[in-house]
Amino acid sequence: MKKYVLYSLVTGLLFYSCSKDRVPPPSFEVSTESLEYRVNDSVTFNFKGNPDIISFFPGTPGADYEYRNRTIKDDNKLRVQFTSLSQRDEGDLRILVSTDFSGKYDSASVRSATWTDITNRAVLSKEVDRTPSGIIDLSEFSNTGKMVYFAFRYASNVVKSPNSRWVIRTINFENVDGDGNVLPLANMVTAGWQAVSFKNASANWSITSAQLLMDGGRTELDDDWVISKGFDVRTVEPDRPVGLKNIAIGMTSYTYVYTTPGQYKAVFIARNQYESQWKEVAKELIITIKP
Numbered sequence: 150m151k152k153y154v155l156y157s158l159v160t161g162l163l164f165y166s167c168s169k170d171r172v173p174p175p176s177f178e179v180s181t182e183s184l185e186y187r188v189n190d191s192v193t194f195n196f197k198g199n200p201d202i203i204s205f206f207p208g209t210p211g212a213d214y215e216y217r218n219r220t221i222k223d224d225n226k227l228r229v230q231f232t233s234l235s236q237r238d239e240g241d242l243r244i245l246v247s248t249d250f251s252g253k254y255d256s257a258s259v260r261s262a263t264w265t266d267i268t269n270r271a272v273l274s275k276e277v278d279r280t281p282s283g284i285i286d287l288s289e290f291s292n293t294g295k296m297v298y299f300a301f302r303y304a305s306n307v308v309k310s311p312n313s314r315w316v317i318r319t320i321n322f323e324n325v326d327g328d329g330n331v332l333p334l335a336n337m338v339t340a341g342w343q344a345v346s347f348k349n350a351s352a353n354w355s356i357t358s359a360q361l362l363m364d365g366g367r368t369e370l371d372d373d374w375v376i377s378k379g380f381d382v383r384t385v386e387p388d389r390p391v392g393l394k395n396i397a398i399g400m401t402s403y404t405y406v407y408t409t410p411g412q413y414k415a416v417f418i419a420r421n422q423y424e425s426q427w428k429e430v431a432k433e434l435i436i437t438i439k440p
Contacts, residue, residue: 189407
């Protein structure tokens with residue numbers, strides 16, 4: 150019995166050792182004919198070795214090896230722009246921002262939040278359809294560690310018939326990083342709009358995938374809000390590589406075109422993998438792109 154137990158243990162250790170060694174480290178090298186190119190040149194990276202998987206970080210925004218694990222970026226800024234149409238307006242539309250709104254879309258929660266009026270930052274329609282608001286900079290709200298909520302408030306001052314009517318045709322929320330790169334955050338469809346009425350709920354905001362519409366009531370005053378979801382512009386997706394090769398295909402070179410002057414750290418990740426085990430190496434080249 151003891152011999153059997155010893156034999157089983159030795160066999161098991163041998164099997165474990167072999168299984169660990171099933172993944173050899175990748176043999177992989179990268180080279181180019183030059184380290185300097187011009188904008189829109191074809192940069193050909195030549196490979197030696199045949200790893201199971203190759204992925205590529207060109208060093209461009211969103212695909213930079215240095216930022217592969219980054220999830221927070223403190224120099225981001227929120228901005229928004231929209232187009233509007235007004236009809237019979239009497240100054241009823243206001244634009245507001247809050248960083249302490251609870252995210253509970255009811256009148257008590259809206260009332261208890263602090264809202265900053267930024268109407269004077271936008272160009273609003275004067276009977277002209279699709280009037281561009283211009284870019285509205287919300288930098289001072291962007292890196293507080295709090296969510297930013299954006300609202301349109303329709304509050305009438307007098308009862309009249311017909312009352313004023315407002316349509317927000319398009320809207321785009323954008324995240325601008327410290328290098329000036331613009332990433333889309335939300336549009337009309339994805340902004341998470343919710344309507345909240347303080348007065349005359351029968352004439353509240355209408356929300357569709359194409360527009361926000363407010364047509365004031367004819368017999369009583371209105372105070373109606375439409376509020377976006379919260380935005381935290383500090384939270385970013387980690388930069389991702391371009392997948393080039395998997396185990397089913399071979400690859401001896403890859404060509405990439407840089408469209409902006411600058412210096413780029415081009416990083417290739419070569420990986421060998423078996424089931425849940427893997428080993429990888431990173432190879433980098435500093436590529437200078439001239440105008």
